[in-house]
Amino acid sequence: MDGKIAIEEHFVTPELEDLVLNPGWSPEAFRAVLDRLEDFEGERLRIMDRHGIETAVLSLASDGIQGIAEPAEASARSRQANDALASIVAARPDRFAGFAAVALQDPAAAAAEAERAVHELGFRGVLVNGYSNAADPSGAGLYYDDERFLPFWEAIERLRVPFCLHPRNPLESQRAIYDGRPELLGPTWAFGVETASHALRLIVSGLFDRFPSLTVILGHLGEGLPFATNRLEQRLRRRADVTLERLPAQVLRENFHVSVSGNYHTASLIGVLLELGADRVMFAADHPFEDVADGADWFDSVPIAEADREKIGRLNAQRLLRL
Ligand code: GRE
């Protein structure tokens, strides 16, 4: 399919390299990934052309801003990242768009930066790499269902742009279950569990009752959540301490969109289409962390209706991101 829009495509610049997680690659292999993240004129465009991707929506690679413990530094570097991305998009507005990085270490500053990024830099939404590191030495993580983030969510709803919850690894203090099995950290497994759990914290906190038009995008076909709602709901319903107006399946269908990034499995896609509908699924290639050919070749031939391929490949992102 030509004219695809890919919505989870990553970048970095030489000044921001220290913010990219190396999930266990050799220094040479990691350098090659950084070089691909920093390329906006060469191989990246050739790969997009070869695989029918017209527009890549770029975002800072994980952990990005979220791994910075000091709030003022995190805010300053989010502005630096957004200014850099705005220049990259301005050089090729026909091929690139951007998601803003925000520093939720300071929720008020994050709201102000989201507003600047959308209104002044023309960004299409914000993308956050999981919980933010806390400044205090507890080593805790800041999850966004906490009350302190309500002004930020209010700003995102008011701006009418989507919030992408992109993965990062669990807190150092929460990794015991992976001891001796580093191959399960990162995108193999831990990214998905961490991100699904964070999204569920948002859902069961009642955030979407409070802000009914808030829109969240998850990658990787929704990190397994579309297949977990039956069990979640039949247990949540039995709890007197749960007073949600809408339970997870309904919130997923009304407030969430998912992309296919890194999860090119036909049965899963069909399950997600049955659960969320074809208006809430979008194409993404996760360049350069995934091989674009894997996602694009699968997507171009996956047995779904051509009208749904057009929606998922292009039309849904065009509408949601106002491209
Ligand atoms: C990803 O987006 O999939 C990713 C990162 C950073 C490190 C590894 C990884 O953004 O898979």
Ligand code: ZN
């Ligand atoms: Zn990614």
